[in-house]
Amino acid sequence: MPASQPSEQEAPPRPRLRLGIGAAVTLGLVVLSAAVGWGILRGQSTPVDAISLKGGSSTSAPADGNGGLYVHVLGEVEHPGLYILEADARLVDALAAAGGTREDADLQAVNLARALTDGEQIIVPAKGAASGGAAGATAPSAIGADGKVDLNAATQDDLETLPRIGPALAQRILDWREENGRFRAVDDLLAVPGIGDKLLAGMRDKVRV
Known part of the structure; x- marks a missing residue:
């Protein structure tokens, strides 16, 4: 008797995905960029008020209803000023509230993930500048x-x-x-x-x- 034919044709083996070193590095950069982007979006979405230093005042309170955090942002940011952030805000939120950092900001001198405290001053230094105002640290x-x-x-x-x-x-x-x-x-x-x-x-x- 002729040998019975298989009812289904075997699927060809799947090709293995191989990543070279260059591709792996590129993938890592994409993941890092996505993480940084998420941090900026988180900061921009945080309810925030800006306080005018020329006689004006804030007219609304943060959404958490507990008064939030008052932080003073200076240095290499687009819009230095006094801001009210949510009680659980981190340094990335303060920088986003101030419009983001300038091109020559030294982000290695600050800890974007650090939790903030009420009443602190944040100074983002320029690249190559002496760290005379590390963000949130006790200033010399x-x-x-x-x-x-x-x-x-x-x-x-x-x-x-x-x-x-x-x-x-x-x-x-x-x-x-x-x-x-x-x-x-x-x-x-x-x-x-x-x-x-x-x-x-x-x-x-x-x-x-």
């Missing part, structure tokens, strides 16, 4: 061992130690930093209303950026 003194005042970390009291800088002018310097981000050069002080060449010359050797 704005007055260095050389006696110079760091314009990007100085408080109003620090600024008032400078020659001919009183409370009003110190506040203008802080306002300029708030609106424009970090000082990139000592000469940027000339953009502050009330500071001219003569005043700057008198304190040039007492400040740094």
Whole structure:
């Protein structure tokens, strides 16, 4: 008798997927980009209020109803300012609320996953800059061992130690930093209303950026 034929034809073996080193690296970058993108989207979707520093005020509270966190974001971000975030917000949320980071922001100097605390100041440094304001960490003194005042970390009291800088002018310097981000050069002080060449010359050797 003729041998019986199989009722079904055997399926051909499936080809094995082989990833070279280059393909594996590319896949890893795609996964990392997706993770970073999710973090940014999470931050953008977090209910947030911005507080005007020129006499305005917030008109609505965060969705959690408990007052949220007040955080002050400075440095290499698109929109430095004071923001209200959800109580469980992380540093990535604060940066997203401030419009994201600028191209020269040093993200290796900050921990995007760190939980925030109420009332803290976050300073995102530029690449290559001294870490004078690591985000959320205890900030070092704005007055260095050389006696110079760091314009990007100085408080109003620090600024008032400078020659001919009183409370009003110190506040203008802080306002300029708030609106424009970090000082990139000592000469940027000339953009502050009330500071001219003569005043700057008198304190040039007492400040740094």
